[in-house]
Amino acid sequence: MNEPKGFKSWIFTTDHKKIGVMYLVTAMIFFVVGLLLATVMRIENMDMSRQVIIGPQLYNVAFTIHGAAMVLFWMIPILLGFFANYLVPLMIGAHDVAFPRLNALSYWLYVGSGLIAVLALVMPGRLDTGWWAYPPYSIKTTANIAFYVFAVHLLGASSIAGAVNFITTIVTLRAPGMTWGRLNLTVWGIFGAFIIQLVGVPVLAAGVTLLLFDKYLGTSFYDAFKGGSPILYEHLFWFYAHPAVYVVALPVFGIVSDIISTFSQKKVYGYTSMAAAIMVITVLGFETWVHHLYVASTENWSRVLFMWATILIGVPTGIKTFNWLATLHKGSIDLKTPMLHALGFISLFTIGGVTGIANGSVGFDIHVHDTHWVVAHFHYVLAISMSMLCIGGIYYWFPKVTGKMYNESLGKFAFWLTLIGAMIAFLPQFHLGIEGIPRRYWKVPIRYAGEMRIAAIFSFIAILGFLLTIFNILKSAISGPKAPANPWNSKSLEWQIPSPPPFYNFEEIPVITEGPYEYGKPEGDVKKGH
Template sequence: MSAQPTGFKSWLFTTDHKKIGIMYLVTSLVFFVVGLLLAIVMRTEQLDITKKVIIDADLYNTAFTIHGAAMVLFWMIPVLTGFFANYMIPLMIGAHDVAFPRLNALSYWLYVGAGLIAVMALILPGRLDTGWTGYPPYSLVGPSNTAFYVFAVHLLGASSIASAVNFITTIITLRAPGMTWGRLNLTVWGLFGGFIIQLVGVPVLAAAVTLLLFDKYLGTSFYNAFKGGSPVLYEHLFWFYAHPAVYVVALPVFGIVSDIISTFARKRIYGYTSMAIAIMIITVVGFETWVHHLYVAGTLNWTRVVFMWGTIAIGVPTGIKTFNWLATLHKGSIELSTPMLYALGFISLFTIGGATGIANGLLGLDIQFHDTQWVVAHFHYVLAISMSMLCMGGIYYWFPKFTGKMFNDRLAKIAFWITLVGAMIAFLPQHQLGIDGIPRRYWKLPVKYASEMRIAVIFSYITIVGFLMTLYNFVHSAIKGEKAPANPWNSKSLEWQIPSPPPFYNFEKIPTITEGPYEYGKPADGTVKTH
């Protein structure tokens, strides 16, 4: 094997899955910071609900549009399907590289192009203020530059489809000898399910926004009600992908939690087969839940009932995973390392969000909660904060692997507790506001809710401080951290059986796998045998 190339060009023109993964990580973290800064601006504006503090109502609309897009489309999905998938899947399945290295590089640069368009939308005429959903009729008749929104979605969609084709092929065809489906890391299972959702759902989203572009600039009438179109059609097409997109984030996160808990409980993951089956059930049933976003959009009653039960049913495989994590912890030799703390914190936040999600799925309650502050609280508990925290935990877990350095553990734990305390309370008051029927996305709220919003703002600040401390720890430790051993966690998983960081070719020889990644408590006779 040739030596790993170095220098700036080796990054700019690389097709090495590890370098592409790191570039995804750095880029997505930049957008994460953008999202956090916009969150600070919006929360500061809510400190005083009687007058303007920083930005006016129009700029507030732009802020929550870019905040939502940055956090969902440019941070959470890319860090999981970009960084974790690129860096970990070939190492976990025993492959030298991905199936289509050039397509892999193209997917990253398409993602960068979409990000540049999003940035242009902030500085060029025609402010983008439609929200990340881009709903008509406002996106058709309002001043917003809908073209920027559509082109960014197209590029992100092309990037997602390229990644999905690449990694589904990689997982199916490039597994090492002995790496059966029953020996895959649950992280790989989760990413596999997420990529199936991307492959099926993204083309529908692309069609939806293309028709939006035609209506806005070419005078067609797919969504224009004044010309016989239906805005609700856009909602159906959008949410057919956008709700399963939640599982594009959640499924890989479920796998990462499983890997972390098994490693630091020193136990085989409880119910491995049921966990893998649950992931695939969610992959399928996730496409049967989108109508719960349209309960108040003139949907037929029998359709609402059917999709209510689909929404509730998807909680069953999710509950299976939570039960299995707790069963894995039971009588385990638990080490409260930094990654383990993040995994446990995720379970706590996700359980709160999941419980409110079941309520959200019930027809009678959702009609009351629809488009209120309750939805904001639920979404941040179940997805935005909990899964962003777990992404940080996953980065900490594999930090020695991709940097060859150890992070500052004391700072990491301080940042964790600050983030968790803030996250537990930051959106709690908004559940009550939603019950009272207070709408989401409002620049200012009624004066009687000033106290609740101040509590939410203060603890949001605390959460953001914790996240920024974590990001500082990543950067500082990557530069000045102590050299890491090859396997600091004594993990049984395949990626930890090679040097850290891995060599250019990953494995000198493709290994023959004789055990799965969770076989703790057995003699260390080698989970990997090479020819």
């Protein structure tokens, strides 16, 4: 079969690789939007005594769209759109996903949802509700909640379609010999993430639908004065929106394992417990949402119960981290740009992880809930660390996707800018949090102006690093030198075919005889353990 070319071949494509690349480009546009909004807020943070560029209302709009763009339109799509689409069929030895046309529909629903999100930013009635849009504020405000609800609906439909598609693909389309124990951990992570999407998204969609009815049709699901409860919305929202964190985290965990294994030329340590930890987090992740409601009039016993589930997540996460370290032990470590990003991810993620246990502690949280502590925590654990890892993954598979090589020295330089910037940018906010200063404040008390200025300056450095990275990726995609088919000497299946992969991937479905990480495997007798 010949590969179609030209503009139309992209618009109407059902090829998982082309859809993946379109996800990559679209998600990066939203990443830039999110970064620019962050820049605007940080400029406003430079001076706590006066309005620098925007007033409180636009500031609220800025953090609303910043959060939505980063989580819903950059991180989830880059992982479950680009990485999942591009890699899953290549890694399991399939020609395409199970339902290619549904796959294309998922992408276009995502684009539609993204356009509505942009409208919510630029049209009158700009969305100022935060990406969580709690009633009664979201019902009373003049902001256009319909945009919010429709964006969530379209994106939700896209996610559910994606979940059905990829769960089916991973379960049924694995090549002969590709047992569950031979899957890349990236595939395991994507599998767990899509299970969460399938279970969680419908609940969120129902929650925002009731919000729409309350706002425009006069129902009172969330109106406390007419027999409803605004806390119901918080439960419905966080039932999905907290596991959404693991939707991002699980594929990231998988990609970290793949990168570390390749650039250490060493088998992933404790593969079984790594895969098991992913599935444990998939399940346990659904028992933690009430920690977002620790001070929201929930029952005392429920706060304690959900504390235990929340801090227990630290155990499987710890297992993963220590196995990464053990993979490095006695490896052959090559500090190429993707590897730097993976190691940088671990160093940032661990800060976020330990402060996450602190947040999870219900006694501790009573003082830091909704403060800058939380902002700092989730930027370390999720936002910056996982964006950094996504960039690492893009670099890692860049030669695979484009057949070209990126600029190594610019890649490393941009990495250090981002790491140093991000490392320092959020430290002052931990301090503000311990002092109990609430987040989402246009202006914090003037005595913290100096700290917020330091935070702002270092965040500019981190953002500059990210923008340089994006420049590197774009420039190298256009004019990078030709790359060999397997520049990293990886043993994983996707690197065993030409780069970029041929149309339909494999001329013949391969028969798999060993896992993706068998570096340095001795011939014949296999020694287990040390």
